[in-house]
Amino acid sequence: MIELRGIRQRYPGAAEDALRGIDLAVRPGEVFGIIGRSGAGKSSLVRTINLLSRPSAGQVLLGGEDLTALPAARLRDARRRIGLVFQHFNLLSSRTVHGNVALPLELAGVAPREIAGRVDSLLELVGLAELRDRYPAQISGGQKQRVGIARALANRPQVLLSDEATSALDPETTRSILALLRQINREFGLTIVLITHQMQVIKQVADRVAVLDAGQLVEQGTVLEVFGHPQHAVSRSLLDDLVPQQLPDSVLARIRYLMACNVQPARLLRLAFTGEESDRPLLSELVRRFGIDLNIVHGQVDEIQGRPFGSLAVLVRGAAGSLAAAVQHLQSNGVRVQEVPHG
Numbered sequence: 001m002i003e004l005r006g007i008r009q010r011y012p013g014a015a016e017d018a019l020r021g022i023d024l025a026v027r028p029g030e031v032f033g034i035i036g037r038s039g040a041g042k043s044s045l046v047r048t049i050n051l052l053s054r055p056s057a058g059q060v061l062l063g064g065e066d067l068t069a070l071p072a073a074r075l076r077d078a079r080r081r082i083g084l085v086f087q088h089f090n091l092l093s094s095r096t097v098h099g100n101v102a103l104p105l106e107l108a109g110v111a112p113r114e115i116a117g118r119v120d121s122l123l124e125l126v127g128l129a130e131l132r133d134r135y136p137a138q139i140s141g142g143q144k145q146r147v148g149i150a151r152a153l154a155n156r157p158q159v160l161l162s163d164e165a166t167s168a169l170d171p172e173t174t175r176s177i178l179a180l181l182r183q184i185n186r187e188f189g190l191t192i193v194l195i196t197h198q199m200q201v202i203k204q205v206a207d208r209v210a211v212l213d214a215g216q217l218v219e220q221g222t223v224l225e226v227f228g229h230p231q232h233a234v235s236r237s238l239l240d241d242l243v244p245q246q247l248p249d250s251v252l253a254r255i256r257y258l259m260a261c262n263v264q265p266a267r268l269l270r271l272a273f274t275g276e277e278s279d280r281p282l283l284s285e286l287v288r289r290f291g292i293d294l295n296i297v298h299g300q301v302d303e304i305q306g307r308p309f310g311s312l313a314v315l316v317r318g319a320a321g322s323l324a325a326a327v328q329h330l331q332s333n334g335v336r337v338q339e340v341p342h343g
């Protein structure tokens with residue numbers, strides 16, 4: 001659907017490229033997330049995808065058509081096939097909700113009667129039919145972003161490009177906006193490219209993800225692949241925001257206390273669930289089959305694409321042979337087991 005080939009971007013006067021050879025293929029109907037820390041090149045990439053800034057080198061293909069080779073008039077038409085959703089909504093304060101969504105249709109020369117019908121159904125879709133006559137100053141941030149999404153869909157784009165669309169919103173509103181994007185993706189099969197610095201966003205809505213660092217894509221794959229087996233240090237550090245890799249000091253202090261209170265030696269294990277484990281009740285099996293004691297001391301297990309994802313820190317006690325067999329059992333059922341130093 002969208003393909004980037006060897007994209008480079010060097011700003012005038014800059015010593016280095018802001019984008020250093022980006023190759024990327026977004027498939028029709030998927031939600032593709034691009035994540036990176038501040039300065040990684042996300043904004044540069046967004047501006048390049050819709051050719052608001054021309055790349056210094058490389059091609060941007062939309063539905064097989066090379067946008068970089070189009071003359072200005074045809075590029076304007078092609079741009080309508082990419083809907084844009086912005087972090088700060090970019091609504092016109094002098095226009096109502098209805099008027100903001102109508103604007104791109106007016107600019108495209110759509111007949112007024114058709115505009116009215118299309119805008120009404122778009123406002124219905126994003127749940128704002130009742131606020132159609134309000135002005136941006138009279139609605140919340142989440143509602144503004146719904147207007148932004150309706151406006152981005154107005155020209156029936158092939159791709160929706162979401163540039164940090166939820167970064168200015170609180171977590172609950174973020175979830176509802178991401179759920180709306182997912183709904184639009186499913187109902188209309190619309191391809192969505194989503195740029196973000198938050199793994200939480202990727203986790204909730206993306207099918208595949210690419211990690212951008214210093215102008216390069218350092219890793220890409222399905223969300224489960226990248227979350228389960230991050231290959232690059234930047235991916236691991238971004239994932240740390242979602243599932244902390246270290247135990248907090250307060251938890252370690254409690255563990256030391258628990259260990260001191262008990263004569264039987266214990267091992268502190270971190271069990272990582274990456275969506276690949278079997279559906280068996282693994283923890284209760286450990287207790288029943290291997291006769292070990294198990295104390296969950298810390299953990300965060302969530303769900304990605306219907307599979308458990310996260311980690312548990314457990315204090316396990318039992319005969320050395322039983323513990324080894326229990327660890328083996330977890331590993332053979334897809335759980336990654338790590339010994340955690342706690343001294």
Ligand SMILES: Nc1ncnc2c1ncn2[C@@H]1O[C@H](COP(=O)(O)OP(=O)(O)OP(=O)(O)O)[C@@H](O)[C@H]1O
Binds near residue numbers: 012014
């Ligand atoms: N118009 C510009 N002129 C010169 N350099 C620029 C320009 N825009 C961005 N850069 C540089 O390109 C690099 C990537 O910046 P970019 O804004 O694309 O990153 P980002 O990942 O979007 O960061 P943030 O999340 O902080 O917005 C940075 O080193 C930045 O200083």
